[in-house]
Amino acid sequence: MSASVAYCSPARSSLSCCQVDNSSQNDVHDACANSPVDGPEIATGLLQSNNNYFVQEKHQFPKRPEIDLQFRNIGFRVNSWSLKKFKTETKEILHGVSGEFRAGELTAIMGPSGAGKSTLLNVLAGFTVQGMSGEILVNGKLRSSNSESWKRTSCYIQQYSLQRTKLTVGEAMTLAAHLKLGCTISSGFKHTQVLELLEILGLSHCYDTLCGKLSGGQKKRLDVALELLSNPSVLFLDEPTTGLDSASTSQCIALLRRLARTERRTVVCTIHQPSALQFEMFDSLYALADGHCIYKGAVNTLVPHLASLGLHCPPYHNPADFLLEVAIGEYGISTDKLISAIDKSCENQKTIAASIKPPLDDDCHTKDEKTESPPPPAGLLAQCYLLYKRQLMSLRRDYFLLVVRILCHLIIGLLFGYLYMGSGIYGNRVLANYVYLYGSLLLIVYTGKMAVTLAFPLEMQILTREHFNRWYKLAPYYISLLLVEVPFQAACAATYLTISYWLTGQPLETSRVFIFMLVSIAASLCAQAWGFFIGATTNVRIAVFVGPIIAVLLSVFGFCIRYMDTPWFFRWLFHISYFRASFHSLLVTVYGNNRGRLPCEEVDGEVPYCHYRLPQSFLHEMEIGQTGLIDNLALIVGLGVLMHLCTAGALWCKLNRR
Numbered sequence: 001m002s003a004s005v006a007y008c009s010p011a012r013s014s015l016s017c018c019q020v021d022n023s024s025q026n027d028v029h030d031a032c033a034n035s036p037v038d039g040p041e042i043a044t045g046l047l048q049s050n051n052n053y054f055v056q057e058k059h060q061f062p063k064r065p066e067i068d069l070q071f072r073n074i075g076f077r078v079n080s081w082s083l084k085k086f087k088t089e090t091k092e093i094l095h096g097v098s099g100e101f102r103a104g105e106l107t108a109i110m111g112p113s114g115a116g117k118s119t120l121l122n123v124l125a126g127f128t129v130q131g132m133s134g135e136i137l138v139n140g141k142l143r144s145s146n147s148e149s150w151k152r153t154s155c156y157i158q159q160y161s162l163q164r165t166k167l168t169v170g171e172a173m174t175l176a177a178h179l180k181l182g183c184t185i186s187s188g189f190k191h192t193q194v195l196e197l198l199e200i201l202g203l204s205h206c207y208d209t210l211c212g213k214l215s216g217g218q219k220k221r222l223d224v225a226l227e228l229l230s231n232p233s234v235l236f237l238d239e240p241t242t243g244l245d246s247a248s249t250s251q252c253i254a255l256l257r258r259l260a261r262t263e264r265r266t267v268v269c270t271i272h273q274p275s276a277l278q279f280e281m282f283d284s285l286y287a288l289a290d291g292h293c294i295y296k297g298a299v300n301t302l303v304p305h306l307a308s309l310g311l312h313c314p315p316y317h318n319p320a321d322f323l324l325e326v327a328i329g330e331y332g333i334s335t336d337k338l339i340s341a342i343d344k345s346c347e348n349q350k351t352i353a354a355s356i357k358p359p360l361d362d363d364c365h366t367k368d369e370k371t372e373s374p375p376p377p378a379g380l381l382a383q384c385y386l387l388y389k390r391q392l393m394s395l396r397r398d399y400f401l402l403v404v405r406i407l408c409h410l411i412i413g414l415l416f417g418y419l420y421m422g423s424g425i426y427g428n429r430v431l432a433n434y435v436y437l438y439g440s441l442l443l444i445v446y447t448g449k450m451a452v453t454l455a456f457p458l459e460m461q462i463l464t465r466e467h468f469n470r471w472y473k474l475a476p477y478y479i480s481l482l483l484v485e486v487p488f489q490a491a492c493a494a495t496y497l498t499i500s501y502w503l504t505g506q507p508l509e510t511s512r513v514f515i516f517m518l519v520s521i522a523a524s525l526c527a528q529a530w531g532f533f534i535g536a537t538t539n540v541r542i543a544v545f546v547g548p549i550i551a552v553l554l555s556v557f558g559f560c561i562r563y564m565d566t567p568w569f570f571r572w573l574f575h576i577s578y579f580r581a582s583f584h585s586l587l588v589t590v591y592g593n594n595r596g597r598l599p600c601e602e603v604d605g606e607v608p609y610c611h612y613r614l615p616q617s618f619l620h621e622m623e624i625g626q627t628g629l630i631d632n633l634a635l636i637v638g639l640g641v642l643m644h645l646c647t648a649g650a651l652w653c654k655l656n657r658r
């Protein structure tokens, strides 16, 4: 082990002992080549000689079950509708591939672009279920597609780093630790885990840095650190080195190899063109071409295997590059020949277990009975609280958005108030007041809806990753989101309404003010519920125009057209339009409920013709005299609740039916 070892933690067995200065790739290579043998001895040595933070810790990083993953005849096909041919087309991406990934090994899945590497990883991780065929075995037992114990013991780190940009590294890790390790583990232990993992991954100095400000490599390491908190037995990583420079790539692979070898994890990652040195750091290789396996086995037997087929890797040529060149047909050998060669070699080697035990239950059986199961994650209430805290933290840091949203409502309230000043008082300005009420409602409906319409399209990737890796359930996530967004939108709407209501001279009677506020805010929140639903069911480009179109469509019924003038086949829209319900309720609140005769404003010392001196006559002409306030409020609230339930249902389908 090099002298650059920084810390050695008994809590992490020998893993921490591989913490090396990564200034040189050779150091990384040498250190990690030695680590499985030297680790424990070095750990003991440093325990005696060092007096640092970790050495004093009593915590043990729990042992996890060792898991061997076998897969047989895995196929994957996608169906897509072809408008040109007017029929469903099926595309086969994986053609019955088989193999095995063992505990204690770092395996690379390699192949040319489009070979099916990510698809295979998705299928093996359980991230993609629909369209797959074949069998996946965990320690010799069939794994069911929804196996909970599998999800508890594995994690999947996707290609693109997805973090809450407004949280610091320390906050992100601490919240993830609370969510993943639950309440049975003490806060002190979780804090130690966070500090140790950050130390191991070289992120200690980033503890107070915002996640959004990390470099590409640091983000990837943070992704790994976040998932390692629950100490999974199996790690799947989709192209963990993409976008990293050579030194960072070596560092990343070295870390994964240490996890595999010293902590006996099963680590599988897809990788593009590693250097020869980086390639050697892998224990085994699974190579794909056009959805077929063209090589599986130890990395160091790749070159002899290819040589046995007459494909001689030139001296000083990177075997990884050579493999890719062979796979794309640069050496004139067909994929079929490579496939049949690997099939023959597998028959001889019998890599897949000959006898497979029947699927008795859902448990991932352990090889080592002394291992511990992962701790239960936080309960639903705790998840709700932690996610709410995280939402609040992000919102507080995003104070520009916070201030802009409130300030816009304030300014527009002043503007509308100024433009329609006094319109609520006079009989000859009833139509102007009518427009003010319509405009106000339209404003708070739009802001309510559009502020959240993009929430899910942008959040979906993070939500999918965290939900898949069992950080939390959907219900606490959605409730925590509502706990932040609903009061905030209500406060924005109330800011606008208070200012404009007062400036436009609406009646200052407590009951009218209260009902006006209640109905308007309920309408805004109902629109927000629509916004969540549209965002959860459509992509960004569709969401941005479907939202306004629905708002305008619903607003037409109730303002621009009377019920009696509407064609019969559109009349149902009157009954489901929350906009109609709220607009009519606002008019009744302002002009109904026995409001007295309205004064008429004098113009040039004369009282002009004042048609709506009696407010009831206006309501009568507009056909809204009979509006039931309770019914309307029930429609608005009911529709809002229904949209939230539909949103939760749509999200559930997206998260669980992959």
Ligand SMILES: Nc1ncnc2c1ncn2[C@@H]1O[C@H](COP(=O)(O)OP(=O)(O)OP(=O)(O)O)[C@@H](O)[C@H]1O
Residues within 6 Å of the ligand: 078, 080, 091, 093, 111, 112, 113, 114, 115, 116, 117, 118, 119, 120
């Ligand atoms: N849902 C899908 N619908 C249609 N085609 C798909 C789908 N998913 C994957 N494919 C196709 O399957 C093939 C394999 O895709 P995959 O992403 O697994 O390749 P890959 O080997 O990981 O490629 P790369 O190295 O470029 O990331 C590609 O041709 C891709 O277009």
